[in-house]
Amino acid sequence: MDPESILTLPKEHRRTFVWLLILLFLLVLLIDWQLSSLSFADAFLGYVRAIAAAILTSLFLLWVISSFIPRNKRVEGLVELEAGKITEEFDRLLSTATRWRYKGNFGRYMRGKVLPTLAKQEPDQFN
Structure with a gap:
């Protein structure tokens, strides 16, 4: 304990x-x-x-x-999610996103959800 x-x-x-x-x-x-x-x-x-x-x-x-144990540093911007809440969090972030950076994995999500959602936004948002 x-x-x-x-x-x-x-x-x-x-x-x-x-x-x-x-x-x-x-x-x-x-x-x-x-x-x-x-x-x-x-x-x-x-x-x-x-x-x-x-x-x-x-x-x-x-x-x-x-003195030999490293301190736990709080990293800003990182959030740990439960596996069942990933899609919900992606949808929440995608609703306000104007760009999306693809770094591998989730290719199906990128093609099926992100690109169509961003394509529906008006072009002047990207300038």
């Missing part, structure tokens, strides 16, 4: 997840305290130090790794 999907969970689910982590921490702390000869304060401080060290190590590794 990626961080974005965790952060976009409903508030109740995030709250439940945090409480689960807290209860798990307390359970492990109590078991360790009962099984060791340390006082509760020493056991608690040991866990707090371990968690702090893990967080700092994770942040450092995140910084190092993220």
Whole structure:
């Protein structure tokens, strides 16, 4: 599960997840305290130090790794379409087009739809 999907969970689910982590921490702390000869304060401080060290190590590794991962750049003008909506989008674009650039593929669409539609437009639009 990626961080974005965790952060976009409903508030109740995030709250439940945090409480689960807290209860798990307390359970492990109590078991360790009962099984060791340390006082509760020493056991608690040991866990707090371990968690702090893990967080700092994770942040450092995140910084190092993220410096090698390229950033997602938003490309203006590109739109990803579902397969079933391509013809609908072409028709929408063709209704306002005054020219059409053919770069291969869709030859049947070019001959059957684009050329007749553009041919019906008045010639003075192209000057």
